[in-house]
Amino acid sequence: xxxxxxxxxxxxxxxxxxxxxxxxxxxxxxxxxxxxxxxxxxxxxxxxxxxxxxxxxxxxxxxxxxxxxxxxxxxxxxxxxxxxxxxxxxxxxxxxxxxxxxxxxxxxxxxxxxxxxxxxxxxxxxxxxxxxxxxxxxxxxxxxxxxxxxxxxxxxxxxxxxxxxxxxxxxxxxxxxxxxxxxxxxxxxxxxxxxxxxxxxxxxxxxxxxxxxxxxxxxxxxxxxxxxxxxxxxxxxxxxxxxxxxxxxxxxxxxxxxxxxxxxxxxxxxxxxxxxxxxxxxxxxxxxxxxxxxxxxxxxxxxxxxxxxxxxxxxxxxxxxxxxxxxxxxxxxxxxxxxxxxxxxxxxxxxxxxxxxxxxxxxxxxxxxxxxxxxxxxxxxxxxxxxxxxxxxxxxxxxxxxxxxxxxxxxxxxx
Amino acid sequence: xxxxxxxxxxxxxxxxxxxxxxxxxxxxxxxxxxxxxxxxxxxxxxxxxxxxxxxxxxxxxxxxxxxxxxxxxxxxxxxxxxxxxxxxxxxxxxxxxxxxxxxxxxxxxxxxxxxxxxxxxxxxxxxxxxxxxxxxxxxxxxxxxxxxxxxxxxxxxxxxxxxxxxxxxxxxxxxxxxxxxxxxxxxxxxxxxxxxxxxxxxxxxxxxxxxxxxxxxxxxxxxxxxxxxxxxxxxxxxxxxxxxxxxxxxxxxxxxxxxxxxx
Numbered sequence: 001x002x003x004x005x006x007x008x009x010x011x012x013x014x015x016x017x018x019x020x021x022x023x024x025x026x027x028x029x030x031x032x033x034x035x036x037x038x039x040x041x042x043x044x045x046x047x048x049x050x051x052x053x054x055x056x057x058x059x060x061x062x063x064x065x066x067x068x069x070x071x072x073x074x075x076x077x078x079x080x081x082x083x084x085x086x087x088x089x090x091x092x093x094x095x096x097x098x099x100x101x102x103x104x105x106x107x108x109x110x111x112x113x114x115x116x117x118x119x120x121x122x123x124x125x126x127x128x129x130x131x132x133x134x135x136x137x138x139x140x141x142x143x144x145x146x147x148x149x150x151x152x153x154x155x156x157x158x159x160x161x162x163x164x165x166x167x168x169x170x171x172x173x174x175x176x177x178x179x180x181x182x183x184x185x186x187x188x189x190x191x192x193x194x195x196x197x198x199x200x201x202x203x204x205x206x207x208x209x210x211x212x213x214x215x216x217x218x219x220x221x222x223x224x225x226x227x228x229x230x231x232x233x234x235x236x237x238x239x240x241x242x243x244x245x246x247x248x249x250x251x252x253x254x255x256x257x258x259x260x261x262x263x264x265x266x267x268x269x270x271x272x273x274x275x276x277x278x279x280x281x282x283x284x285x286x287x288x289x290x291x292x293x294x295x296x297x298x299x300x301x302x303x304x305x306x307x308x309x310x311x312x313x314x315x316x317x318x319x320x321x322x323x324x325x326x327x328x329x330x331x332x333x334x335x336x337x338x339x340x341x342x343x344x345x346x347x348x349x350x351x352x353x354x355x356x357x358x359x360x361x362x363x364x365x366x367x368x369x370x371x372x373x374x375x376x377x378x379x380x381x382x383x384x385x386x387x388x389x390x391x392x393x394x395x396x397x398x399x400x401x402x403x404x405x406x407x408x409x410x411x412x413x414x415x
Numbered sequence: 416x417x418x419x420x421x422x423x424x425x426x427x428x429x430x431x432x433x434x435x436x437x438x439x440x441x442x443x444x445x446x447x448x449x450x451x452x453x454x455x456x457x458x459x460x461x462x463x464x465x466x467x468x469x470x471x472x473x474x475x476x477x478x479x480x481x482x483x484x485x486x487x488x489x490x491x492x493x494x495x496x497x498x499x500x501x502x503x504x505x506x507x508x509x510x511x512x513x514x515x516x517x518x519x520x521x522x523x524x525x526x527x528x529x530x531x532x533x534x535x536x537x538x539x540x541x542x543x544x545x546x547x548x549x550x551x552x553x554x555x556x557x558x559x560x561x562x563x564x565x566x567x568x569x570x571x572x573x574x575x576x577x578x579x580x581x582x583x584x585x586x587x588x589x590x591x592x593x594x595x596x597x598x599x600x601x602x603x604x605x606x607x608x609x610x611x612x613x614x615x616x617x618x619x620x621x622x623x624x625x626x627x628x629x630x631x632x633x634x635x636x637x638x639x640x641x642x643x644x645x646x647x648x649x650x651x652x653x654x655x656x657x658x659x660x661x662x663x664x665x666x667x668x669x670x671x672x673x674x675x676x677x678x
Contacts, residue, residue: 025569233534237534241533241544242528242544243530245523246523252512255507256503256507259471259500261523274530
């Protein structure tokens with residue numbers, strides 16, 4: 001039933017055909033082996049060096065531009081992997097996902113800029129970002145994970161919107177029931193202006209390739225790529241461990257998972273928080289990269305974008321999330337000459353994909369509107385016809401004989 | 416029964432859904448190493464009893480003690496920790512997980528390894544994983560030719576009967592004291608049922624106590640040490656299979672009043 005990648009034999013065309021017929025499940029299994037992933041990340045790491053070569057030798061002017069796009073791709077890949085942990089592994093529909101990215105950005109912006117006149121080094125800043133995003137994740141998840149399914153989506157969606165409003169309003173001290181919190185003139189988030197002149201990451205000088213070049217795009221490309229590789233490693237390790245199996249079991253069948261001894265609340269909280277903290281760390285690096293934290297970057301549209309990447313690539317699929325991030329980031333640039341029509345084309349591609357492959361390019365778990373509840377989303381797993389019963393239809397008559405005689409009869413004779 | 420140690424002691428178990436009394440003051444005992452069958456017509460409340468014992472449903476009154484420890488009122492996963500594993504009537508394997516992953520889920524409650532331990536190859540996490548794999552290999556021996564070749568396949572690709580086997584194996588890997596099997600023979604052909612009877616006996620011989628819901632009477636009569644008959648949430652009778660078989664109340668519950676059974 002399950003297609004496996006067979007040993008490639010014979011002529012080339014049939015080998016390709018075999019790979020094609022093996023199907024997305026097998027592709028995904030093949031692509032998450034270290035044999036593929038390690039060379040992939042090594043090759044990906046050379047992208048800035050290759051563009052540099054063309055810039056130096058052929059006077060190519062687009063080098064820096066494409067490195068920046070590559071950095072954006074890598075950033076979204078890391079984000080998509082973080083979201084995949086919550087949505088793909090644990091089945092938690094976190095529609096406020098980008099808020100945690102924003103919390104990471106703003107937290108770093110506050111502890112590494114002139115906004116509060118604090119300039120922390122990399123390690124303490126990272127620690128603060130992790131703790132703050134963890135705090136907010138627990139704040140949202142602790143009460144709402146007691147709710148079931150779609151309610152989590154509603155609560156997290158509201159949380160995302162509230163956080164965005166807060167970034168706009170916290171340029172002055174908050175006033176609650178007539179009481180002002182904090183001194184007059186306190187400006188945390190800079191309102192619509194955002195926080196500017198955020199410190200770049202202060203990396204140790206020991207790295208040879210990036211020494212003295214901390215401000216370059218390619219440094220950030222490597223950092224984002226490193227995060228992507230790290231998150232991919234996390235997801236792979238979790239998949240093969242007790243924790244990850246418990247998450248996936250909860251996604252598949254909550255009651256059965258609990259009967260197996262999985263503390264559903266605790267494991268959901270873990271998945272939600274881990275996913276949020278991963279997003280927060282990416283947000284921190286992004287704030288350092290673009291030197292500011294700006295409310296427009298943490299819109300609901302951004303959540304939708306990351307969701308598109310994950311769903312396009314396939315829920316719970318690691319190569320899928322990376323692939324989805326690259327496509328969704330690069331495609332608008334490739335379609336740039338078509339100006340007005342590029343988003344139309346993009347939308348058509350997405351709709352077509354959702355119709356013909358609702359489980360994404362490399363996934364097996366899919367997401368569809370739930371018919372009974374008027375359009376809310378549910379995660380459901382692909383229904384595939386099971387293998388045939390071992391013994392065919394002739395068994396029915398034996399069953400009758402057995403029932404009549406009141407005893408278990410000898411196994412049926414097969415021709 | 417009297418010479419055995421009592422493993423499960425159910426007393427006055429009652430649950431009501433609105434005005435409906437699904438299980439009404441049910442009391443019974445299961446001794447260590449017994450195979451006890453719970454039979455009765457559809458809607459008698461058998462599966463509800465399983466749901467109450469395993470904590471999936473909250474009982475209105477009553478108690479169920481496993482070796483003296485109360486199970487009623489515990490969250491579902493705590494019941495598993497106390498040593499109760501169960502299968503479901505409607506076959507709840509995890510379809511996207513492989514057979515092996517499904518089985519490893521059974522080891523969840525008795526292994527200890529955290530979210531971060533597996534990332535850094537923490538020795539305890541590695542030991543836990545290795546022990547879990549060993550137990551899976553041990554349990555799979557009972558199902559050798561059925562599940563062994565399918566270990567790396569996703570569970571959705573299994574046949575109906577194999578999913579039932581997988582569910583039983585998963586419960587077995589949980590190393591319970593008490594195993595609750597909810598209609599394990601449903602959808603199996605006579606040959607497979609015969610195999611299942613052997614399997615249940617083999618599990619009993621490994622030291623498990625089994626409480627079984629089954630509609631297929633010949634199987635029940637064949638393997639049970641005792642049979643409990645329920646109807647409308649009440650225990651009608653209880654006894655050795657051959658005694659229960661001849662009890663007129665049982666015939667009445669199944670077939671209605673005034674039916675003469677020709678032998």
